[in-house]
Amino acid sequence: MTPSAGAPPRLDRTMKILRSEEAVSEAVLFAERAVHSCSARCREAVALAACELAENVGKYGVQHADPRAGTISIGVRGDVVRITVTNAVRDPQEARSVMAIVARIASCESVAELYRRRLSELFTNPGAPRAQLGLLRLAFEGGFTLSATYDAPLLQIIAERRCEDD
Amino acid sequence: MKHFTIESLEGHVDQASLELRGSLRTSRAQAEFERHLTQVHEHIVQKKYAAFEVDVRSLSFVNSSAIRLFVNWIALAERARYKLVFQTDRNVTWHRLSFSVLKGLAPSTVEIREESRRGGPAP
Numbered sequence: 001m002t003p004s005a006g007a008p009p010r011l012d013r014t015m016k017i018l019r020s021e022e023a024v025s026e027a028v029l030f031a032e033r034a035v036h037s038c039s040a041r042c043r044e045a046v047a048l049a050a051c052e053l054a055e056n057v058g059k060y061g062v063q064h065a066d067p068r069a070g071t072i073s074i075g076v077r078g079d080v081v082r083i084t085v086t087n088a089v090r091d092p093q094e095a096r097s098v099m100a101i102v103a104r105i106a107s108c109e110s111v112a113e114l115y116r117r118r119l120s121e122l123f124t125n126p127g128a129p130r131a132q133l134g135l136l137r138l139a140f141e142g143g144f145t146l147s148a149t150y151d152a153p154l155l156q157i158i159a160e161r162r163c164e165d166d
Numbered sequence: 167m168k169h170f171t172i173e174s175l176e177g178h179v180d181q182a183s184l185e186l187r188g189s190l191r192t193s194r195a196q197a198e199f200e201r202h203l204t205q206v207h208e209h210i211v212q213k214k215y216a217a218f219e220v221d222v223r224s225l226s227f228v229n230s231s232a233i234r235l236f237v238n239w240i241a242l243a244e245r246a247r248y249k250l251v252f253q254t255d256r257n258v259t260w261h262r263l264s265f266s267v268l269k270g271l272a273p274s275t276v277e278i279r280e281e282s283r284r285g286g287p288a289p
Contacts, residue, residue: 024191024229044259051191051229059193116267122237123271133230141263 012075027054034074042163045142052134061087187224
């Protein structure tokens with residue numbers, strides 16, 4: 001079932017992404033539960049987003065006293081699902097770099113072409129230190145629109161998509 | 167014949183084919199999967215296979231690090247001059263979208279056989 005456009009707003013569900021080997025799997029399970037009433041295609045996309053974003057928190061996030069640091073929130077309003085991931089970053093330059101990637105994805109004419117180009121770069125340069133495919137996959141495979149904000153030290157990435165019927 | 171299990175990922179190598187089932191979500195699983203793919207590549211080169219089938223129809227999900235492993239494998243296959251034939255399921259979004267892009271990296275090295283687990287071969 002896809003939530004109807006006239007449905008009342010629902011509170012986001014939030015989960016702390018712990019620093020453990022199970023963190024990504026737990027985030028995916030949390031995401032699947034949060035959108036259990038959405039279409040299969042939407043659930044698939046949300047699981048992909050939770051996996052990639054939770055992995056990024058584990059790889060690049062640092063611990064911080066702010067309770068929002070290292071969290072994933074998911075909410076469905078009408079027919080739009082929104083995933084928000086917040087984590088603290090050590091270096092502002094790292095946050096700017098992520099924001100630049102998000103801006104490039106959000107403003108590109110064809111995310112498919114951007115994805116193709118990135119895979120092509122990795123194909124010719126297998127030693128590239130970072131694949132930087134996660135956010136691109138969210139947009140390309142998941143159909144998410146991405147945005148990001150940075151309020152030091154917290155970097156927030158928001159992924160939104162319409163939850164269409166199968 | 168060889169079987170491996172990495173967390174929720176299962177692999178089954180049988181002569182000139184590899185079947186992958188389950189999902190790959192963690193960095194640890196990815197590192198181990200890379201090691202297995204390297205062994206599979208060495209097996210293909212040693213046996214001098216012209217083509218190697220990779221059945222991913224039951225591989226429901228992989229993270230982006232695993233996509234990169236497929237990219238690297240295609241690069242190795244191109245250099246070693248063997249063909250990778252991926253059997254995919256068109257009902258799985260990441261199969262349908264990412265494998266078409268992967269084929270574009272090396273069209274003469276990658277072949278996609280798209281099927282539907284629900285309804286037979288794709289039209």
